[in-house]
Amino acid sequence: xxxxxxxxxxxxxxxxxxxxxxxxxxxxxxxxxxxxxxxxxxxxxxxxxxxxxxxxxxxxxxxxxxxxxxxxxxxxxxxxxxxxxxxxxxxxxxxxxxxxxxxxxxxxxxxxxxxxxxxxxxxxxxxxxxxxxxxxxxxxxxxxxxxxxxxxxxxxxxxxxxxxxxxxxxxxxxxxxxxxxxxxxxxxxxxxxxxxxxxxxxxxxxxxxxxxxxxxxxxxxxxxxxxxxxxxxxxxxxxxxxxxxxxxxxxxxxxxxxxxxxxxxxxxxxxxxxxxxxxxxxxxxxxxxxxxxxxxxxxxxxxxxxxxxxxxxxxxxxxxxxxxxxxxxxxxxxxxxxxxxxxxxxxxxxxxxxxxxxxxxxxxxxxxxxxxxxxxxxxxxxxxxxxxxxxxxxxxxxxxxxxxxxxxxxxxxxxxxxxxxxxxxxxx
Amino acid sequence: xxxxxxxxxxxxxxxxxxxxxxxxxxxxxxxxxxxxxxxxxxxxxxxxxxxxxxxxxxxxxxxxxxxxxxxxxxxxxxxxxxxxxxxxxxxxxxxxxxxxxxxxxxxxxxxxxxxxxxxxxxxxxxxxxxxxxxxxxxxxxxxxxxxxxxxxxxxxxxxxxxxxxxxxxxxxxxxxxxxxxxxxxxxxxxxxxxxxxxxxxxxxxxxxxxxxxxxxxxxxxxxxxxxxxxxxxxxxxxxxxxxxxxxxxxxxxxxxxxxxxxxxxxxxxxxxxxxxxxxxxxxxxxxxxxxxxxxxxxxxxxxxxxxxxxxxxx
Numbered sequence: 096x097x098x099x100x101x102x103x104x105x106x107x108x109x110x111x112x113x114x115x116x117x118x119x120x121x122x123x124x125x126x127x128x129x130x131x132x133x134x135x136x137x138x139x140x141x142x143x144x145x146x147x148x149x150x151x152x153x154x155x156x157x158x159x160x161x162x163x164x165x166x167x168x169x170x171x172x173x174x175x176x177x178x179x180x181x182x183x184x185x186x187x188x189x190x191x192x193x194x195x196x197x198x199x200x201x202x203x204x205x206x207x208x209x210x211x212x213x214x215x216x217x218x219x220x221x222x223x224x225x226x227x228x229x230x231x232x233x234x235x236x237x238x239x240x241x242x243x244x245x246x247x248x249x250x251x252x253x254x255x256x257x258x259x260x261x262x263x264x265x266x267x268x269x270x271x272x273x274x275x276x277x278x279x280x281x282x283x284x285x286x287x288x289x290x291x292x293x294x295x296x297x298x299x300x301x302x303x304x305x306x307x308x309x310x311x312x313x314x315x316x317x318x319x320x321x322x323x324x325x326x327x328x329x330x331x332x333x334x335x336x337x338x339x340x341x342x343x344x345x346x347x348x349x350x351x352x353x354x355x356x357x358x359x360x361x362x363x364x365x366x367x368x369x370x371x372x373x374x375x376x377x378x379x380x381x382x383x384x385x386x387x388x389x390x391x392x393x394x395x396x397x398x399x400x401x402x403x404x405x406x407x408x409x410x411x412x413x414x415x416x417x418x419x420x421x422x423x424x425x426x427x428x429x430x431x432x433x434x435x436x437x438x439x440x441x442x443x444x445x446x447x448x449x450x451x452x453x454x455x456x457x458x459x460x461x462x463x464x465x466x467x468x469x470x471x472x473x474x475x476x477x478x479x480x481x482x483x484x485x486x487x488x489x490x491x492x493x494x495x496x497x498x499x500x501x502x503x504x505x506x507x508x509x510x511x512x513x514x515x516x517x518x519x520x521x522x523x
Numbered sequence: 524x525x526x527x528x529x530x531x532x533x534x535x536x537x538x539x540x541x542x543x544x545x546x547x548x549x550x551x552x553x554x555x556x557x558x559x560x561x562x563x564x565x566x567x568x569x570x571x572x573x574x575x576x577x578x579x580x581x582x583x584x585x586x587x588x589x590x591x592x593x594x595x596x597x598x599x600x601x602x603x604x605x606x607x608x609x610x611x612x613x614x615x616x617x618x619x620x621x622x623x624x625x626x627x628x629x630x631x632x633x634x635x636x637x638x639x640x641x642x643x644x645x646x647x648x649x650x651x652x653x654x655x656x657x658x659x660x661x662x663x664x665x666x667x668x669x670x671x672x673x674x675x676x677x678x679x680x681x682x683x684x685x686x687x688x689x690x691x692x693x694x695x696x697x698x699x700x701x702x703x704x705x706x707x708x709x710x711x712x713x714x715x716x717x718x719x720x721x722x723x724x725x726x727x728x729x730x731x732x733x734x735x736x737x738x739x740x741x742x743x744x745x746x747x748x749x750x751x752x753x754x755x756x757x758x759x760x761x762x763x764x765x766x767x768x769x770x771x772x773x774x775x776x777x778x779x780x781x782x783x784x785x786x787x788x789x790x791x792x793x794x795x796x797x798x799x800x801x802x803x804x805x806x807x808x809x810x811x812x813x814x815x816x817x818x819x820x821x822x823x824x825x826x827x828x829x830x831x832x833x834x835x836x837x
């Protein structure tokens with residue numbers, strides 16, 4: 096007899112099928128099924144009461160640093176996967192800045208193998224654009240495609256040579272692999288570490304001007320047009336970038352942008368006590384940038400939500416501000432922050448759109464089968480209580496690292512159960 | 524000056540910057556320095572105020588003037604002093620700043636004077652140590668004792684600070700001296716104009732409550748004090764202005780420009796000066812120059828700071 100699970104009385108939000116209605120979801124043999132899967136008289140079906148809950152396709156985070164191989168003291172594929180599960184994510188896309196760098200098929204094979212052995216969620220690796228993320232010559236993109244990467248990115252770095260970037264995008268088009276870009280002009284940014292503005296001036300910290308991002312966003316728009324292939328701009332932080340993306344998308348350019356929770360929940364005012372949990376790249380920006388990001392989310396210019404989950408050990412972060420590595424953990428706080436800010440407090444988007452930005456949009460970008468509750472799909476399901484009030488406690492994180500500026504924050508909305516392939520892998 | 528009065532008016536174990544101090548606290552340090560200044564003129568230049576206390580001069584960035592001044596100030600207060608520089612510290616062996624400092628604390632150091640290339644380094648240690656932390660310059664952030672000695676010198680020569688107009692001239696963007704001076708001067712009621720190339724005096728500074736000018740000849744006749752900053756043109760400044768020659772032509776306090784100053788206008792410089800670059804050699808030695816008075820006053824101001832914060836640390 097097949098294993099059957101019945102998720103009852105939930106609000107089913109499945110944007111891929113334009114569904115938003117009360118009802119039940121049936122899972123049989125790890126796949127979404129219909130009522131016929133429940134044999135009459137069958138009594139051993141597991142029932143999950145989802146009344147008051149959102150039943151959504153398993154969420155996808157397309158921007159996560161799992162740190163393995165190379166930096167297992169910060170995070171492992173296993174711990175990062177548990178953090179993802181606790182945050183409501185059933186699929187995460189991991190960045191290639193590991194050691195060794197994921198710029199070759201054997202490292203991709205190692206990651207896939209490790210994920211198979213240790214991960215409770217789906218791990219989808221990306222491959223580097225350039226060898227060793229050095230921005231000098233192309234990584235073996237075709238071999239990476241054959242090894243199964245879902246996208247190419249030099250995240251954390253940015254290819255400065257426009258000709259190399261153009262050829263990378265052109266070449267990637269042959270394999271239908273989207274290119275994800277961390278937008279940072281090294282000349283303009285120099286050794287800047289915080290938003291160039293009032294706080295950098297006051298504190299004497301070196302400025303990272305918004306123009307340093309916008310120049311590369313513009314470059315990517317031009318190259319996406321030239322190559323007729325998709326470029327996705329990661330962790331957009333500035334008002335100017337939103338403006339450029341809005342205009343380009345209106346013209347039909349294959350360009351998109353993502354937003355991280357810290358860039359809308361915080362401003363650069365957060366750096367005033369030199370707390371390195373507020374140090375990330377791109378940096379926290381000004382109030383006007385936050386407002387522009389919110390508008391960009393509201394009007395669809397920014398179509399994808401992601402964490403840029405960047406774990407670092409406490410001893411690495413507890414140093415002088417200049418010396419600290421960039422980045423914050425995000426998997427276990429992002430859904431709560433986005434529901435709280437975008438849906439409840441600022442009322443910028445509906446819950447259904449939020450789910451769409453975490454499922455349909457990333458699935459479309461990376462051409463994944465995930466992100467839907469269609470019949471026959473892998474039963475990856477996230478149950479969300481959008482009204483649940485909770486307090487972030489970094490000590491409870493599944494992640495090995497604790498580098499968050501949100502410790503102690505009161506949030507409304509969080510995932511309460513995460514199901515992968517029909518199996519509950521995490522429950523509040 | 525009584526300790527009781529001080530106990531009431533001074534409650535900080537650390538001196539991290541002038542931005543966090545009130546006008547009353549700044550004035551109180553200057554008043555305390557008044558009392559210490561005359562110690563330096565006595566035949567026996569020593570008081571027992573910090574006898575039995577240990578002061579560590581922890582200079583991660585090179586400095587001679589500030590380190591010597593703190594060292595001498597500590598000697599005059601009868602403290603025991605050790606000096607640690609970047610090369611003699613175990614930071615070169617990969618030890619973190621926090622661990623090095625905690626080791627010094629474990630040796631019962633009472634006061635840590637820190638010079639560090641990173642903004643916020645002094646606050647970082649102050650939040651983690653019971654030891655008193657005195658910021659002797661953190662990156663481009665603050666250099667509070669330099670600004671205090673500048674304020675002391677202005678007050679000594681002009682009997683007041685409120686209402687005076689001070690021009691700070693030079694590389695403001697990368698200057699901790701400029702920032703601490705801006706915070707201190709504004710709190711005490713002075714008016715501040717920043718002068719220098721637009722690349723080194725960005726508009727953003729106006730939000731701090733100062734004025735900005737790129738025309739030094741318009742500013743000089745208006746001001747009561749000019750504070751000239753050392754200008755450098757090393758590797759990381761090459762993109763900010765074309766060269767020293769052009770800087771001197773546009774912003775140097777030449778003999779001709781010095782004639783534009785009011786006769787009572789003070790000429791200050793935190794040192795070390797580049798003669799013939801930001802200031803003409805004769806002007807630096809002229810009657811309006813108080814550059815060496817600043818050095819002398821620095822000792823009294825640092826004695827006051829060590830005395831006040833060192834007293835709280837116990």
